[in-house]
Amino acid sequence: MWALRPSALTVWRNKEVRKRLDWYYGVMTDAKPAKFLICKKLPADFSQRSDEAELWEEHERLVPEFAKLHASVSKGEAGLGDLPAPEKSFLDLKAEILRRILRSCHLCERRCGADRAGGEKGHCKLDHQARVSTWFHHFGEEPPIVGGGGSGTIFFTSCTFSCAACQNHDISTDPDNGAVVDGRRLASIMRSLRAQGASNINVVGGEPTMHSATIVEALKHLDVNVPFLWNSNMYCSLELMKILSEIVDIWLPDFKYGNDGCAQRLSSVKNYFSVVSRNHGIAGKNGDMIIRHLVLPGHLECCTKPVLDWIARNLGERALVNVMEQYRPEHLVARHPEKYPDIARRLTRGEIERAYGYARELGLVFEPVS
Numbered sequence: 001m002w003a004l005r006p007s008a009l010t011v012w013r014n015k016e017v018r019k020r021l022d023w024y025y026g027v028m029t030d031a032k033p034a035k036f037l038i039c040k041k042l043p044a045d046f047s048q049r050s051d052e053a054e055l056w057e058e059h060e061r062l063v064p065e066f067a068k069l070h071a072s073v074s075k076g077e078a079g080l081g082d083l084p085a086p087e088k089s090f091l092d093l094k095a096e097i098l099r100r101i102l103r104s105c106h107l108c109e110r111r112c113g114a115d116r117a118g119g120e121k122g123h124c125k126l127d128h129q130a131r132v133s134t135w136f137h138h139f140g141e142e143p144p145i146v147g148g149g150g151s152g153t154i155f156f157t158s159c160t161f162s163c164a165a166c167q168n169h170d171i172s173t174d175p176d177n178g179a180v181v182d183g184r185r186l187a188s189i190m191r192s193l194r195a196q197g198a199s200n201i202n203v204v205g206g207e208p209t210m211h212s213a214t215i216v217e218a219l220k221h222l223d224v225n226v227p228f229l230w231n232s233n234m235y236c237s238l239e240l241m242k243i244l245s246e247i248v249d250i251w252l253p254d255f256k257y258g259n260d261g262c263a264q265r266l267s268s269v270k271n272y273f274s275v276v277s278r279n280h281g282i283a284g285k286n287g288d289m290i291i292r293h294l295v296l297p298g299h300l301e302c303c304t305k306p307v308l309d310w311i312a313r314n315l316g317e318r319a320l321v322n323v324m325e326q327y328r329p330e331h332l333v334a335r336h337p338e339k340y341p342d343i344a345r346r347l348t349r350g351e352i353e354r355a356y357g358y359a360r361e362l363g364l365v366f367e368p369v370s
């Protein structure tokens with residue numbers, strides 16, 4: 001993913017921000033429990049002998065149960081402290097399903113089918129082990145989510161994309177950098193970030209998708225209240241989106257390309273638009289969200305406009321949008337500019353203004369101050 005700093009020129013109207021990030025702010029200020037904590041209180045019925053189809057059947061049964069509990073917690077009708085911890089919970093079930101998926105990996109829509117649990121590696125060059133490159137309190141994320149203590153950002157290695165202009169290529173193209181973490185170690189990193197004032201736990205990379213089994217395992221061990229933020233290229237499989245839907249408090253997804261041709265040429269990925277728009281639609285029904293769109297030079301008509309059109313049509317009433325202007329020609333584009341002549345330069349002021357103007361015309365909740 002791009003993992004760029006948001007535009008310093010982009011701010012949002014406070015009232016709209018409060019309205020659209022209502023759940024997130026509730027968890028951030030400890031007025032509400034994070035969704036993963038609600039999942040821990042919902043009893044699940046499964047065993048190690050249950051096959052994957054049976055696990056999914058139980059998962060589907062629990063989705064409406066979760067919705068009921070979430071709604072009553074949200075309205076203040078139920079407190080989690082009054083509920084006993086079940087022997088096996090909805091969160092345990094989700095972690096078990098993710099472990100099964102690793103036997104024939106389809107965590108992302110590349111659907112390699114690699115037996116990562118058995119040590120095989122797919123396109124992302126990762127086996128079952130999660131690797132963390134670094135973590136820190138990030139003050140460069142979008143202002144509404146940074147808060148006083150910064151975003152507790154954890155950078156995972158490797159990626160499901162191969163972006164020619166990747167701004168984080170040191171992390172995304174080297175799966176072996178950083179250190180292996182298991183669920184308990186990752187939970188202790190999350191706990192210390194929150195204890196030191198982090199406003200949220202922000203999983204990013206590279207890309208978090210490939211590491212989701214360890215991430216959900218970590219949430220099982222995490223015993224503090226903190227909003228869980230999914231910061232992703234959104235090329236997750238439908239199965240992973242189902243797992244995440246009752247866990248993620250706030251989504252911070254990229255929506256880069258307005259068509260499959262640009263995505264294939266610049267990120268080597270198929271069926272981009274249908275997958276990523278599907279996942280944005282699911283996310284919008286299941287959590288607060290700030291959608292990031294990085295404007296690419298020369299891609300206003302083919303990418304920026306279709307992406308903003310889609311957001312306005314489908315999530316205009318729901319999501320905040322960050323139209324980002326800080327594209328830089330890095331990585332392969334810097335080394336071989338002749339292969340990528342369209343994106344081998346920075347944006348012009350005119351392109352930035354046209355992108356902002358289009359977002360304004362569509363009525364998206366976004367406000368450049370320049």
Ligand code: SF4
Nearest residue numbers: 105108111112122124
């Ligand atoms: S996460 Fe995606 S790229 Fe990696 S092995 Fe699984 S399906 Fe393949």
